[in-house]
Amino acid sequence: MSSVLYDVPGPAADRRNRLLGVVGTVAIVAILGFVVWRFYDAGQFSPRLWEWITYVRIQYLLLDAIWATVSAFGVAAVLSLLFGAVFAAGRLSEHAWVSGPSTAVVELFRAVPLLVLIFILYFGLSQGAGIEIDAFWAVVIGLMLYNGSVLAEVFRAGVNAVPRGQREAAYALGMRKTQVMRSVLLPQAFRSMLPTILSQLVVVLKDTALGFIILYPELLYQARFLGSQTQLGSPILPVALVVAVIYIGLCLILTWVSRLVEKRITRGPKATTPTGGDREVAAAVP
Amino acid sequence: MDVLLDNLDVYWRGLVTTVGLFVVSGIGSLVLGTLVAGLRVSPVPILRSFGSLYVTVLRNTPLTLVLFFFAFAYPRLELVEFSFFTLACIGLTLYTAAFVCEVVRSGINTVPVGQAEAARALGFTFTQTLGQIVLPQAVRSVVPPMTNIQIALLKNTTIASGFAVFQLGSVYSVLSERGYNVLVGLLWVALFFVVLVVPLTLLQRRLDATWGASR
Numbered sequence: 001m002s003s004v005l006y007d008v009p010g011p012a013a014d015r016r017n018r019l020l021g022v023v024g025t026v027a028i029v030a031i032l033g034f035v036v037w038r039f040y041d042a043g044q045f046s047p048r049l050w051e052w053i054t055y056v057r058i059q060y061l062l063l064d065a066i067w068a069t070v071s072a073f074g075v076a077a078v079l080s081l082l083f084g085a086v087f088a089a090g091r092l093s094e095h096a097w098v099s100g101p102s103t104a105v106v107e108l109f110r111a112v113p114l115l116v117l118i119f120i121l122y123f124g125l126s127q128g129a130g131i132e133i134d135a136f137w138a139v140v141i142g143l144m145l146y147n148g149s150v151l152a153e154v155f156r157a158g159v160n161a162v163p164r165g166q167r168e169a170a171y172a173l174g175m176r177k178t179q180v181m182r183s184v185l186l187p188q189a190f191r192s193m194l195p196t197i198l199s200q201l202v203v204v205l206k207d208t209a210l211g212f213i214i215l216y217p218e219l220l221y222q223a224r225f226l227g228s229q230t231q232l233g234s235p236i237l238p239v240a241l242v243v244a245v246i247y248i249g250l251c252l253i254l255t256w257v258s259r260l261v262e263k264r265i266t267r268g269p270k271a272t273t274p275t276g277g278d279r280e281v282a283a284a285v286p
Numbered sequence: 287m288d289v290l291l292d293n294l295d296v297y298w299r300g301l302v303t304t305v306g307l308f309v310v311s312g313i314g315s316l317v318l319g320t321l322v323a324g325l326r327v328s329p330v331p332i333l334r335s336f337g338s339l340y341v342t343v344l345r346n347t348p349l350t351l352v353l354f355f356f357a358f359a360y361p362r363l364e365l366v367e368f369s370f371f372t373l374a375c376i377g378l379t380l381y382t383a384a385f386v387c388e389v390v391r392s393g394i395n396t397v398p399v400g401q402a403e404a405a406r407a408l409g410f411t412f413t414q415t416l417g418q419i420v421l422p423q424a425v426r427s428v429v430p431p432m433t434n435i436q437i438a439l440l441k442n443t444t445i446a447s448g449f450a451v452f453q454l455g456s457v458y459s460v461l462s463e464r465g466y467n468v469l470v471g472l473l474w475v476a477l478f479f480v481v482l483v484v485p486l487t488l489l490q491r492r493l494d495a496t497w498g499a500s501r
Contacts, residue, residue, distance in 0.1 A: 004402040005394075005420065006329040006412040013329070021332040028336055038363045111483040112476045113441035115448070115455055120472045123458055128469020202346070209348035213448035220350055227358065237359045244347055244355075251346035285438045 039237055049235035052226060053242070065222040066246065072136060072208045072218065076143035077201050083148025088155035094177075102152075109149040115210055118142035122214045135216035139208060147204050150285050151197065158193030159185050191266050198258035202251050203285065209247070219243050289461065289470045296460050301478060303453035307374060307443040312436050314379035319386025320421075326391055329412055337387070344384035349445055353377045357449035374446035382439045389431045393424035426497045433490035437483055454478055 009017055039045060052058050090102030109117070122138035125131040133141070162185050170180040212220035223243040227236035290297065326337035344352070356373040368376075397420050405415040447455030454475050461471040 003327065003329075004399050004406070005327055005415055007406055009329060017330045021330045024330065024333045024336065035363070038365060042362050042364055044362060108480065111441075111480040113444040113455065113479055115444040116472060116476050116479065119455070119458055120469065120476065123462070124469035124472040127462065128467050206346070206348040209350040210445065210448075212350055212354075213445075220348070220354060223354070224358070237362060240351070240355050240359050244351055247348055247351060248343060248346045252342075255346075285434050 044235075044237040046233075049233050049238050052229075052232045052235055052239070058226065061222055061226075062219075062242075062246075065217065065219045066250075068136075068211075068216070068218040069205075069208050070250070072139050072143075072211065072216070073205045076140045076147070076208070077204050079140065079144040080146075080148040080151055080204060081197075083144050084151030084155055087148065087152040088159070091152065091156050092159060092181075106149045106152045109145045110153070112146075114142055114146045114207060115213065117145055118210060118214060135211060135214050138214060139211040139216050142210075143204055143207055147200060147207070151200055154193050154196050154200065155189070158189035158196075161192060162188045194262050194265060198255070198262065200285070201258065202254055205251055205254055206247070219246060289466045290474050293457070293461060293464070293466065293471070296457055297454070297474070297478070299452060300454040300457050300475075303371070303451065304440075304443050304455075305482075307371070307378065307446060307451070307453065308440045310375045311378035311382060311443075312439055314375065315382035315386050315439065316432075318379060318383035320390050322383060322387040323390035323394070324416060326387065327394060327416070341384045341387055344381055345388070347381075349377070349381045349442055350448070352381050353445060353449050370446075370450045374443075374449065374451045378439060378442065378446070382435065382442075385435050385438075386432070389428055389435060390421075390424065392431075393428035394420055396427040397423045429493045429497060430490060433486060433493070437486050440482060440486070441479065 007013070043049070087102045087106050090098050091106060093099045093102070118138050121133050121141055122135065125133060159181075166184055166188065167180060170184040175184070208218055209220045211218045212224065215221060220243060223239045226232065227239045228234055322337050322340055325333045326341070328334060328337075353374060356377045357370065360373060361367075394416075401419055401423060402415055405419040410419065443453060444455030447453050457475055458468050458472050462468050
């Protein structure tokens with residue numbers, strides 16, 4: 001890959017780059033090797049601590065945990081897209097009595113940490129108002145409120161980023177407000193905001209792990225449970241590694257699927273940039 | 287109001303720890319994230335791939351799992367013993383740096399190609415081009431997403447309360463021990479965060495208005 005940030009390396013630069021590469025690799029491998037060696041030294045890689053994977057019941061337990069994670073993600077993703085769409089429409093409205101409250105709701109839920117929302121739903125409502133919400137719905141509703149508000153902002157920014165001429169031309173053609181939005185602005189906005197929406201969905205998937213703190217039996221909760229079983233030798237590190245691989249795998253699958261969707265939907269020329277990426281500065285909020 | 291006034295000590299302790307976590311890992315993540323972004327655009331292929339490996343792994347791991355690792359698995363390493371506060375700072379820094387890196391990289395992409403080309407024509411090396419020409423200009427377009435990420439970091443510090451770091455997120459457990467209304471107590475916590483986030487949002491608007499790239 002060539003880049004505008006540096007010249008095509010000549011022989012001397014090539015030697016220097018190779019040297020830097022070797023030094024960097026040695027340093028990073030040394031750090032990783034040291035960590036692995038310490039774990040090995042602490043007995044975390046002894047076969048005894050990995051035995052748990054072979055138990056069929058534990059495999060089923062993990063499958064259940066994955067299902068718990070994925071189902072919470074699925075429900076939360078659909079709900080937050082809906083929430084985002086409704087409140088983005090609300091904020092874009094010309095009527096102050098619609099846009100005012102929508103802005104307040106979106107700004108409020110964007111400012112409050114997700115974990116505090118979940119605590120309010122799970123502990124607060126049951127002890128303060130006598131409303132019992134089970135852990136699944138506490139996680140899902142929390143995710144919906146938080147990610148929904150983030151998505152509402154994404155949608156709004158996307159619609160506002162469509163060049164003004166488009167809207168003006170549509171009005172000049174005599175289209176109505178809803179028509180302008182539906183057949184002119186949204187299709188164009190959707191294209192530009194799709195990458196951000198998709199990476200926000202990855203955030204939803206990752207944030208289901210917060211259920212662990214209110215004891216919703218998802219992956220991380222089961223990891224803690226398995227890791228503290230003394231009859232398995234408390235294999236906290238092996239379990240953490242396996243769960244990390246599962247999470248990264250799930251997220252990568254989601255990213256891959258969304259890339260496919262993105263490719264299908266957004267065809268056409270794109271602006272190229274110094275490092276070959278997109279020109280847009282938009283980022284999902286972790 | 288009673289819930290807040292009777293427990294001011296708890297709220298104060300929580301607030302101080304929250305802000306401490308935020309400041310330390312905020313600065314840490316900015317530095318580390320920029321370094322990793324530098325790696326990701328560097329002329330050395332192997333360092334580039336280390337950079338993208340780091341970002342891919344950390345961006346696809348839940349923060350809860352990162353902190354889980356530092357809270358439960360790190361002590362088994364029997365290395366240097368750190369307090370939970372320090373460990374939480376390390377976890378938050380490592381996690382947020384991956385997002386900072388992506389923002390910096392997309393900021394680099396917004397700088398017109400001619401700038402780097404001119405720098406190269408003048409004989410600037412890669413570090414000089416990046417550090418003196420491209421990054422200072424990238425800062426301008428990066429302000430809004432970077433502030434969003436730092437605000438998210440501020441809110442993410444609450445996750446540390448699940449791992450024995452006492453801060454605003456853990457206020458509720460003390461309240462329920464002392465027999466106060468947890469709902470009201472948590473709503474106060476939410477209000478604290480709104481109060482903390484609003485100045486950051488205002489700062490973001492201000493910076494964007496003064497430095498913002500003309501688009």
